[in-house]
Every structure is written in C-alpha cells, then in structure tokens.
Amino acid sequence: LRKKRSKTSLTPPLRSPAHEVRDEKRLVLLSKQNFLEKAVIQENNQFEDVQKTLNRPVHLKLGPKRVTGSRQAGKASRPDTLFDASTDQIQPVIFYWSLGGSTEKIAKDLAQEFGSFRATKQGVRPLKPLLHDLTQIDYDDYFVTPPKPSGSAATVSKYFYLLLLPTYNTDTELSNFLSHLSETHNDFRIDSAPLSGLSGYSVFGFGDREGWPTEEEGFCSQAREVDKWMARLTGRKRAFPFGTGDVKGDLRRQLQEWSAGVEEVLQDLAAGKGLGEGVAGSGDAVESDEEEDLAGDSDREYATALTPSAKTMRSNRTDDVEDLGAQALSNSSDDPIDFTTYKKRSSAPTPAEAKEMVPTTSPTYTALTKQGYTIVGSHSGVKICRWTKSALRGRGSCYKFSFYGIASHLCMETTPSLSCSNKCVFCWRHGTNPVGTTWRWKIDPPELIFNGVKEGHYKKIKMMRGVPGVRAERFQEAMKIRHCALSLVGEPIFYPHINELLAMLHREHISSFLVCNAQHPEQLAALGPVTQLYVSIDASNKESLRKIDRPLHRDFWERFIRCLNILREKRDTHRTVFRLTLVKGFNIDEEAEGYAELVERALPSFVEIKGVTYCGTSTSSAAGLTMRNVPFYEEVTAFVAALNSALKRRGLEYGIAAEHAHSCCVLIADKKRFLKTDGWHTLIDYEKFFECLESGNPFGPGDYVGAPTPEWALWGRGGFDPRDERVDRKGKKKEVYEVQGSTEKVA
Numbered sequence: 001l002r003k004k005r006s007k008t009s010l011t012p013p014l015r016s017p018a019h020e021v022r023d024e025k026r027l028v029l030l031s032k033q034n035f036l037e038k039a040v041i042q043e044n045n046q047f048e049d050v051q052k053t054l055n056r057p058v059h060l061k062l063g064p065k066r067v068t069g070s071r072q073a074g075k076a077s078r079p080d081t082l083f084d085a086s087t088d089q090i091q092p093v094i095f096y097w098s099l100g101g102s103t104e105k106i107a108k109d110l111a112q113e114f115g116s117f118r119a120t121k122q123g124v125r126p127l128k129p130l131l132h133d134l135t136q137i138d139y140d141d142y143f144v145t146p147p148k149p150s151g152s153a154a155t156v157s158k159y160f161y162l163l164l165l166p167t168y169n170t171d172t173e174l175s176n177f178l179s180h181l182s183e184t185h186n187d188f189r190i191d192s193a194p195l196s197g198l199s200g201y202s203v204f205g206f207g208d209r210e211g212w213p214t215e216e217e218g219f220c221s222q223a224r225e226v227d228k229w230m231a232r233l234t235g236r237k238r239a240f241p242f243g244t245g246d247v248k249g250d251l252r253r254q255l256q257e258w259s260a261g262v263e264e265v266l267q268d269l270a271a272g273k274g275l276g277e278g279v280a281g282s283g284d285a286v287e288s289d290e291e292e293d294l295a296g297d298s299d300r301e302y303a304t305a306l307t308p309s310a311k312t313m314r315s316n317r318t319d320d321v322e323d324l325g326a327q328a329l330s331n332s333s334d335d336p337i338d339f340t341t342y343k344k345r346s347s348a349p350t351p352a353e354a355k356e357m358v359p360t361t362s363p364t365y366t367a368l369t370k371q372g373y374t375i376v377g378s379h380s381g382v383k384i385c386r387w388t389k390s391a392l393r394g395r396g397s398c399y400k401f402s403f404y405g406i407a408s409h410l411c412m413e414t415t416p417s418l419s420c421s422n423k424c425v426f427c428w429r430h431g432t433n434p435v436g437t438t439w440r441w442k443i444d445p446p447e448l449i450f451n452g453v454k455e456g457h458y459k460k461i462k463m464m465r466g467v468p469g470v471r472a473e474r475f476q477e478a479m480k481i482r483h484c485a486l487s488l489v490g491e492p493i494f495y496p497h498i499n500e501l502l503a504m505l506h507r508e509h510i511s512s513f514l515v516c517n518a519q520h521p522e523q524l525a526a527l528g529p530v531t532q533l534y535v536s537i538d539a540s541n542k543e544s545l546r547k548i549d550r551p552l553h554r555d556f557w558e559r560f561i562r563c564l565n566i567l568r569e570k571r572d573t574h575r576t577v578f579r580l581t582l583v584k585g586f587n588i589d590e591e592a593e594g595y596a597e598l599v600e601r602a603l604p605s606f607v608e609i610k611g612v613t614y615c616g617t618s619t620s621s622a623a624g625l626t627m628r629n630v631p632f633y634e635e636v637t638a639f640v641a642a643l644n645s646a647l648k649r650r651g652l653e654y655g656i657a658a659e660h661a662h663s664c665c666v667l668i669a670d671k672k673r674f675l676k677t678d679g680w681h682t683l684i685d686y687e688k689f690f691e692c693l694e695s696g697n698p699f700g701p702g703d704y705v706g707a708p709t710p711e712w713a714l715w716g717r718g719g720f721d722p723r724d725e726r727v728d729r730k731g732k733k734k735e736v737y738e739v740q741g742s743t744e745k746v747a
C-alpha cells in the first residue's frame with residue numbers, strides 16, 4: 001500500500017471550509033457502491049484508501065460551515081528554542097520606523113556599533129545585526145512567525161529582535177504595525193505566542209517630554225504598546241527592560257545604557273547562558289497591576305506561604321531542643337524561658353560537633369527558599385524586598401529614601417544569622433526561622449557570606465529584567481549594590497564575625513544599616529562602625545515587652561536596658577536609631593511617656609515610628625493579633641505627636657522631621673544634630689561616611705550629615721517622591737501590603 005501511486009480525483013482540492021461541506025454533500029448523493037466501483041476501476045491498489053474515504057463521517061448539516069474556536073489559555077506552544085552554543089549563533093535583527101529621520105539614523109548607528117561585538121571568553125559572539133525599516137518589510141515574514149532559522153545543518157542562527165520606535169499621536173504606519181501585532185495575538189487560528197521561537201527581544205522608544213511629559217500623557221506610548229504586544233507574542237521573551245529616551249533630554253545616556261545592557265544579554269545568549277530564569281509572570285499577557293502581585297509582592301507570598309510550611313516544620317522538626325521549647329512557648333505560655341539555664345554544655349562545641357543552622361535537607365530550608373530567600377552557606381539569607389522591585393519599576397522607594405536618601409533599587413537586604421532570640425508576635429517570618437539564645441552552630445566565614453549574598457542578590461535582580469515596567473536605567477544601576485540592610489530575618493548581630501562582614505561591605509563602598517533586637521549587649525558593645533545602627537524598641541516597659549517580643553532570655557529586660565545604655569555610649573561614634581513598631585492594643589496606649597523615658601536614657605539620633613503590618617500567619621493569630629491591631633496612619637501620627645510632647649516636657653531637643661505616609665512611618669530627629677538653619681538634614685552623605693572611615697580617625701554621626709531632607713519628605717508633606725509613579729491598588733486595603741517590605745521589625 002505504500003508504493004508510489006498516482007494522484008486520484010478523490011483528493012479534495014484545498015478550498016475553503018464552505019466548499020468542503022458542499023463536496024461532502026455531493027458525495028453523499030452518489031451511490032457508495034457506484035463510487036467504489038469507479039474507484040476500483042481507476043486504481044485497484046487504492047481500494048482500502050477509497051473505502052476509508054467513503055466511510056468517513058459526513059456532515060449532513062446544510063448551509064455554510066461555521067468555523068468556531070477560541071484560544072485555550074496557557075496552550076501557547078513553545079517551539080524548541082534550545083540553544084547550543086557550540087553550533088548555534090545569535091542573529092540580532094534591528095527593526096525601526098521613522099518619520100522625521102532621527103530614529104532611522106540612530107538605528108543605523110546602532111547596527112554599526114553592534115557590528116563589532118566583543119567575543120566572549122569562549123570566543124563566541126553574536127552575528128552582525130540585520131537592519132530593517134518596518135515600512136519595507138512584509139509583517140507576515142517577521143511578526144507572525146519568526147524567520148526560519150538560517151544557516152547550514154551544522155550552524156543555526158537564532159533570531160533576536162530589537163525594535164527602535166518613536167511615538168506619534170497621529171495616524172501613521174506605526175498604528176498599522178500595532179494593529180498587526182494585536183490582531184496576530186488575538187487571531188485564534190494562530191498560536192497566541194507565535195514568536196516564542198525568538199531567542200529574545202527588547203524595545204527602545206523615542207519621545208519628547210516637552211510635549212508629552214509623563215507616561216500617562218503619552219510619552220513613548222506607542223513603543224510601550226509594542227513592547228507589551230511583543231511580550232505576549234513571544235511568550236515572555238523580554239530579554240532586557242523597555243528603554244525610553246527623551247529626544248530633547250537625556251536620550252544619549254539612556255540609549256547608551258540600554259544598548260550596553262542589550263549587548264550583555266546578546267553575549268550571554270551567544271555563550272549559551274540563555275535568558276535566565278525570569279520571574280513567574282514576567283512579560284506575561286497579564287499586563288496590568290495584577291502583574292505586580294504576580295511579580296512583586298514577595299512579602300505577601302511569604303505571609304500566605306508561611307502557614308502550611310510552618311505547620312510542616314513544626315511537625316517535622318524534632319531535633320532541636322530550643323525549637324521545641326519555643327514551640328511550647330508559642331503554643332501555650334507567654335512565660336519567657338531561658339534555655340541557657342538547663343541546656344548544659346561541659347565545654348564549647350568544637351567545630352566538628354557544631355550543626356548547621358539551616359541544613360539544606362531541613363524543612364526550614366525548604367520553607368525559606370519557597371518564600372524566595374536564597375540561603376547562603378548554612379546560616380545566612382538574602383532576598384529582594386518589595387520596595388526594590390517597586391523602585392526598579394519607578395513606583396517608589398521605601399521610607400529610607402525619603403528619610404536617608406537610600407534608593408531601594410540599590411539596596412540589598414540580607415542577614416548573616418537566620419536565627420533570633422525573640423518570638424515577636426508581629427514577626428511575619430517566625431514559624432520558619434530557627435531560634436536560640438546562644439550561637440551554637442557551625443560558623444561560615446564572612447567571605448563566603450559576602451560573596452554569596454551579593455551573588456544571590458544580583459541573580460534576583462537579573463530575574464526582574466523581563467518584568468514589564470522595569471526601567472532600563474534603574475535596572476542597570478541596580479547591578480551595583482550601594483546599600484545593605486542587615487535585617488531581613490533573624491538577628492544579624494548574633495553572627496560572630498559581624499564586624500568583618502561589615503568591613504567587607506564598607507570596603508566596596510556599600511553602606512550598612514544594621515538592626516538589632518536589644519538582647520545581646522556584649523555583641524552590641526563590640527560592634528564596629530556601621531552607617532546607621534538600629535535598635536528595636538517594641539515596648540516601653542517590661543510587661544509589655546514580655547508580651548510583645550516573647551523573648552527567650554529570662555533576663556530580657558535587663559539585657560534590653562543594658563543595650564540602651566550601650567547605645568548612649570555609642571551616640572558619639574554611631575548614628576543611632578530607635579525603631580518603634582506600633583501594635584494597637586499592645587504597645588501604644590498610655591506608653592508615650594514610657595518611650596520618652598527610654599529616649600532620654602539612650603539619646604538616639606533618630607526615633608522611627610511605624611505602624612505594624614498584619615501578616616495573617618497562624619502564629620500571629622495564635623498570639624491574638626488581628627487586623628484590628630494594625631493602627632491607622634492617623635493613630636500613628638497622634639502617637640507621634642504625644643511622644644513629641646512627652647520629649648519636650650523632659651526638655652529633650654527632638655522634633656518631628658519627616659514622614660512616609662505610604663508606609664505608615666514618621667521620623668523624629670535630634671534637633672541639635674540634624675536641624676540646621678535651612679531646615680532638617682536627615683539625609684546621609686555616604687561618600688563622606690566612607691572618607692571618615694578610611695581616614696582611620698575617630699568620627700561620629702555629625703561628620704557625615706547629608707543634604708537637606710527633600711521638601712516632599714518633610715513632616716506634613718506625605719513623603720512620596722513626586723518623580724515616581726503612585727500605584728493605586730484597587731480594592732485592596734492600602735497599608736497592608738504596601739508597608740510590608742519595610743515594616744518588619746528588623747528591616
């Protein structure tokens with residue numbers, strides 16, 4: 001039956017579906033027998049084929065055939081785009097469109113520039129780019145399916161699209177191009193991601209901020225649209241963030257940064273490194289604020305993911321006496337337990353005996369990595385906070401930008417100790433993090449931690465490059481860490497080599513904000529230089545502190561007071577901060593006087609007051625914490641006013657300096673040091689800090705006071721940087737998630 005045969009008239013001609021129906025009706029009218037006979041006469045050896053044809057089901061419905069269909073979500077095919085660096089090559093294709101000619105010139109220059117790619121270490125480089133004017137090509141050749149990979153059997157070229165586009169708010173060819181992209185995506189006959197065979201794409205838009213100052217007013221709007229359609233058509237292959245340039249402003253610099261980033265990606269692809277993991281949802285068809293939830297709110301992921309894993313952990317983890325004790329503590333009683341009193345050790349453990357704090361096989365490790373932490377070594381962690389992601393997308397930095405000039409996309413949040421000696425009711429991580437009163441684990445060297453956390457941080461930043469809205473220039477800037485928040489989870493001061501770790505950060509001119517829980521006076525006393533030193537002040541009296549922090553140390557109050565005394569001793573060498581986290585029903589009512597007394601004792605440079613964030617974990621619920629314990633911003637400001645008056649009554653020269661209403665946070669500052677004739681100076685001069693440090697001479701907080709606090713951050717002005725875009729989260733309780741990245745007691 002398989003032998004060569006001639007074509008028979010039984011093969012229906014390729015015509016429209018309507019014709020097909022008519023043919024079938026005609027066939028029915030023929031006698032099956034007659035037809036078979038004819039066929040047998042025509043070609044005997046096709047007997048079986050013919051019979052099959054005749055027996056196939058026939059549509060009896062009269063009238064034209066209706067073709068119906070709908071796209072099935074998530075069914076976009078993913079052609080094999082595996083890249084074998086030993087045989088395959090990357091072929092960049094630059095598409096441009098230009099009316100006035102400026103984009104055309106830039107596209108040609110870029111093609112020249114990319115023509116001389118540097119070879120990678122392995123000696124591979126992308127091919128010389130092809131250049132196409134969108135008006136000169138047939139869209140179907142490039143934007144319905146990618147061109148077939150060219151080259152011989154031995155080498156295959158994989159395409160990478162670069163699109164350089166201006167925007168015109170009038171009807172132009174560009175509008176047709178946009179319609180083409182949208183129609184291709186919405187045509188159910190075509191796979192919704194027909195360009196997923198590309199190795200990647202990136203778009204750069206040219207616009208004029210003089211006429212169209214903001215995104216909302218149309219700055220680069222058409223290029224932005226193209227970027228979104230390409231994300232859908234390629235099935236999340238945005239290889240580098242969408243870039244924009246203002247033709248009457250910073251065009252050169254922006255373009256240069258974008259092309260440098262694109263070149264790097266092309267080199268990576270050519271070397272077979274691929275586009276990296278990417279964040280779930282990056283470049284996804286869901287191009288709306290929902291996407292922020294997909295890509296952005298790690299803190300919420302954390303809160304929701306916590307419950308089951310915490311449960312698993314509790315049921316599984318029976319090897320740790322202190323944890324068992326802590327469970328008893330959190331389950332039944334509020335009484336603090338000092339495990340050191342019965343956990344007898346004849347001698348200090350030798351390194352060989354010491355366990356790993358978070359072994360890779362432990363449920364804690366699984367729970368933390370699931371929540372987005374990168375565990376470094378055996379006791380350190382790094383994670384990018386929601387504000388870092390927000391700043392990358394131009395949606396605002398955390399309050400530390402308003403108060404101290406820290407841009408969140410330049411900030412790394414990490415901890416060298418995932419373990420802590422408290423079980424604070426509002427801590428949204430416990431249930432997963434280990435607890436202990438003494439360091440009894442294997443100690444990782446500071447170099448390992450330093451290199452590991454940087455690597456983990458950069459990897460996470462790189463994962464953001466395909467996320468819609470990420471600004472190219474911020475993405476580039478983020479590839480150099482400038483600040484480090486030693487907080488995240490656990491107690492950083494617990495790590496025995498904390499001073500060495502701090503020195504490593506400073507050597508690379510990374511500033512340090514270290515947060516401790518006022519339970520480790522010896523370590524606090526021995527602490528070396530830090531750009532800003534925080535102590536969490538979660539209550540103003542012993543009883544309240546016991547209830548809220550649920551400390552493991554029996555002598556927690558004495559430790560707390562000793563830490564405050566040490567802080568006072570350090571006030572001339574360190575820029576010190578009290579961190580107050582207000583929990584309604586726990587530590588606000590009637591406590592302003594008590595806090596004022598603590599301020600008088602330690603005389604910190606600043607007092608930061610924040611409303612707690614409710615994270616909805618089982619542990620916080622067990623501690624009796626509900627949404628009702630989250631104060632409204634008005635309640636926070638009322639407390640701040642009360643505390644300010646209490647400080648005044650004591651003759652202490654403090655004043656309310658700044659606020660970040662977005663994160664429910666207010667800053668009280670020492671007037672003598674930070675209020676100058678031209679107003680508040682709460683910002684930090686980071687370069688000056690490093691100069692002081694490197695001089696080897698003693699220095700104090702007065703030596704690196706920065707520029708005046710920006711107008712918009714001052715008390716009464718709200719504190720949101722007007723250059724950033726405020727995002728409205730429709731229908732969601734505004735403060736709950738928005739403050740999470742920075743509300744944590746230790747951030």
Ligand SMILES: Cc1cc2nc3c(=O)[nH]c(=O)nc-3n(C[C@H](O)[C@H](O)[C@H](O)COP(=O)(O)O)c2cc1C
Nearest residue numbers: 098099100101102103166167168169207208219220
């Ligand atoms: C009629 C007209 C409409 C424009 N509309 C927009 C606009 O909506 N948004 C924008 O960002 N730029 C707009 N621009 C600025 C152009 O995008 C910008 O000048 C671009 O560089 C022109 O590129 P070309 O010379 O390659 O055509 C407009 C310019 C003109 C002349």
Ligand code: SF4
Nearest residue numbers: 385398408411413742
């Ligand atoms: S919330 Fe903390 S980690 Fe995040 S940007 Fe602000 S300071 Fe850095």
